[in-house]
Amino acid sequence: MLSPSSAGKAEKLGYVNVKVFRDGMPAWKKAGNLVVSTSQYVKENMDKDIPQVIIDLRPPDDAQKGHIKGAVSIPSKEISTAKDRFPADKKAPIVLYADDAKTAVDAFKVVRGWGYTNTSVLEGGIETWKKAGNPVVSDKLKTTIVYVPKPRPGEIGVEDFKKIAETLPADKLILDVRDEDEAMQGMLKGAKNIPAQDIKSRLSEIPKDKELIAHCLTGVRAEMAFHTLKEAGYKVRFLNANIKIDKDGKYEISKE
Incomplete structure (x- = not known):
């Protein structure tokens, strides 16, 4: 999930030109560089009912056919004008996914630029999510983000x-x-x-x-x-x- 290895994953996936940050992930994130979340990490959060915001950037017709449970539909072409739809809490974990890396990375830059420090891109997008054996649903797509931090057990x-x-x-x-x-x-x-x-x-x-x-x-x-x-x-x-x-x-x- 979110670790300095995200830089290596980003480089392998062709997302960004990676530089070495000796201060690790804090410096990497502070500099606004791409952060990648694995399917396993996102699924574990879901299973443990840890609040996170999942954004499906694909066109609504495509997303409707099969999307991650709980995902909110904000097509990539609308993301730059969707700031008011995002949570007031700038620490909210936000995971973006699409069919291709460029779309997800472009959206990441926009949302991260608004100050959401825990924004990330789902590694490999929806296809990697499905290949990992994770479920997709075709229920009615959500269009409104609801983020309510819960009291944390422990x-x-x-x-x-x-x-x-x-x-x-x-x-x-x-x-x-x-x-x-x-x-x-x-x-x-x-x-x-x-x-x-x-x-x-x-x-x-x-x-x-x-x-x-x-x-x-x-x-x-x-x-x-x-x-x-x-x-x-x-x-x-x-x-x-x-x-x-x-x-x-x-x-x-x-x-x-």
Whole structure:
């Protein structure tokens, strides 16, 4: 899903001319570069009822024949004038898909330009979605975006997180689920780094006798890690907030 590997995927798919960003995904996204979401990531969000906005950019007649469940129809030719139809929350996860890469990328540039920082393009579009065995529906297409963030199961309060980060209780472990290059820029004292996408394959490295407190940069990957660990039988919570950590471990947290 959303990781520095998105840059590599974008390059392989011919979406953009990729440059190396040593600060990882935060710098990549801040620069407005293309972000790619996999079908697996989008489907996992659907299965876990995590709110996301899915936009079908194809002509309505084509989209009606088979679209991703819950997708909203905004044809690509209308996207540049559709700003008022998008959520007020600029952090809303927005996934765009079409039949071809250029259409999706052009729409991405428009929506990202409006300040929606968690905008992405569905890797491979609707065809890759179907080839992965994911369902499409032909029910009535939605034309209105409804985005209502839900209370997150397992979310830890900011003050509780700070207390744990500062006191490091013996029965708790802060799990940093950012990618390795991000963690190299600075980690919280006592934290353990295992990237979110590696959690399933590295469960043997994670103690079951401690409560895990997962964090990433914005809470998106931490929430995915929460679900993975919960399903594996771990006691876990996650930080649903922005956190910035410097080289000496000092940090700032914000909910904006």
